[in-house]
Amino acid sequence: MKRNWRWLGIGAAGGLAVYYLVPYLGMQLANFGVVRQSSGALPEMGLTFDDGPDPACTPAILDALRAHGAHATFFVVGERALAYPELIARIQREGHELASHGMHHRHAWLRSPWAVAADLRASVATLQRLASLRPTFFRPPHGGYTAATWWVLRRERLTAAHWSLEAHDWHREFLPEDVVERVLYHAEPGRVVVMHDGGPGGPVTAKILPQLLEELSGRGYQIKPLGQLHGLQASSPRGVLRRIWELIVDDTFDRINDVDFLTEPAYGMFRLARSRFSGPAVTLSDGRVVRPGDSVAELHVHSRRLVAAVRHNPVRAFRMVRQSITDVARMMRDNPKYRDAPLLFAVTPFHDLVDLLGFQVRDLDSRVFYLRMQAFTVYLRWLYASPASRKPTHPKMIYIERDQLLSRYLSAEVPEAVTSGN
Ligand SMILES: [Zn+2]
Structure with missing residues (x-):
């Protein structure tokens, strides 16, 4: 009897490791199978905006992008997309890329495997309904992966997308000028930057984006959506x-x-x-x-x-x-x-x-x-x-x-x- 309990314990620990730990180490930390930057062969960078759309920030961000002829990727939250379909229409009309950030902004670890799968599918269906497109990229809320995430990504033929430069626009200790400085300091051909058009980072990014785009174009960078970057790469x-x-x-x-x-x-x-x-x-x-x-x-x-x-x-x-x-x-x-x-x-x-x-x-x-x-x-x-x-x-x-x-x-x-x- 005692022995059975021990095997059960080992089995459970192994199961948890496969479900949480392996995807965490492999995908979230090491970014295996997750695109995170392009080849770096061209003077280009990808700007990505998460957690929107948001009527308070997304329009200003779109204005700044339009003024600089820049195109970006918006990782939208499905329920917010449903609430603000006119913003989804504008993002699409102005030539940006729409991608999925889940239906609800919840960490995959706090949900059952089937809820993780259903959430991702619902977000894809929402974009299909609102924008008549199937997204190519998915970025999980809080960057959290489980084995269920991995499985449903394969089933839905979606590519997981991370970043190679975090703007920290959501960070309480970062002033807006610190965010600009951070992005410029780490700017490199091929970098994918994560910023926000919703949540606490949204107002910061809406404020600094004109200056940031000005500086980046002054340095010779073109801003493109993920799908147009040269040789997007997963980590090896x-x-x-x-x-x-x-x-x-x-x-x-x-x-x-x-x-x-x-x-x-x-x-x-x-x-x-x-x-x-x-x-x-x-x-x-x-x-x-x-x-x-x-x-x-x-x-x-x-x-x-x-x-x-x-x-x-x-x-x-x-x-x-x-x-x-x-x-x-x-x-x-x-x-x-x-x-x-x-x-x-x-x-x-x-x-x-x-x-x-x-x-x-x-x-x-x-x-x-x-x-x-x-x-x-x-x-x-x-x-x-x-x-x-x-x-x-x-x-x-x-x-x-x-x-x-x-x-x-x-x-x-x-x-x-x-x-x-x-
Ligand atoms: Zn997010």
Whole structure:
């Protein structure tokens, strides 16, 4: 008898793990099988609005989107859609995408499996009735998944949609300007942002959206509905590793090395830092010699952006690189931190076309350093799934003298020192 109870206990624990824990870890946390951002190959981002429609906020949000020619995705709550069908009609008329956020805004964990399934089906039926369309995407209320959610998504052929950037517009401790700052700080090609047009986040988003759209378009981003983003992606195990790597290693590196970001514009490919020269000694055109250990400027590539851009369209990627190097040159000229850096260098496997950009290429003279960089490159290529990942990789040093960089990229511009009147 006692033994039976134990097996019952183990069975129940296993059942709960399959029903709640596996979907929670796999879908909600790791986003396996859940789309969360696009390929990042194009200068585009997805804005998504949850919890509406709401007569107090949705119209203002639609006005702002229309004023900027931007199109977004609205994850509407079915019962609210029924209450405000005229807003659903307007969202649709103005070219936005309608998606499901459930019939009632309740967490799947607090409902029976059949209620979870019925709720999702009712929301799909509501959109079919009001807008004559079958939604492609579903985002569960509070981002909560169960095995029932997974099952009904498959049955209804819906794609679960998460986000890769949370605006925190609902957060009590975030002022409206903090929300703008947060989104702009994390803006990246391919990001999907979650905001709200209903609930506590709605008024905040309605207020800041005009400014946010202005800034994003100033940086070269196009705002598109999820269904129109290039190569919408679910997480893979490699994607999870990539996120961890970027969060922990990249961030720490950037902080330790006091890195300046030049990735604000959508085309931005580089980060810049002062560092010690690691390459073989270089004789500059005025006869000065830069030796290993001398203080110089170092270029760091934003691997994810570069790989995505090259894979999509190499010619366009090359243009983006050239544009981004112009920003590097500007910072070398205008930021006092870089004024006495005699050259700009990088150690990189991407040295095929850099002579077209004015850079010189040198073999690395230290065998140990070469092998270390080679191993690192192989890892990065795997991490970012570069199409070239099977080709042998030969990291080399590339460099350009400060004066050559400035004259090549900025000759048409008036230096700041002159305009500020001496
Ligand atoms: Zn919600």
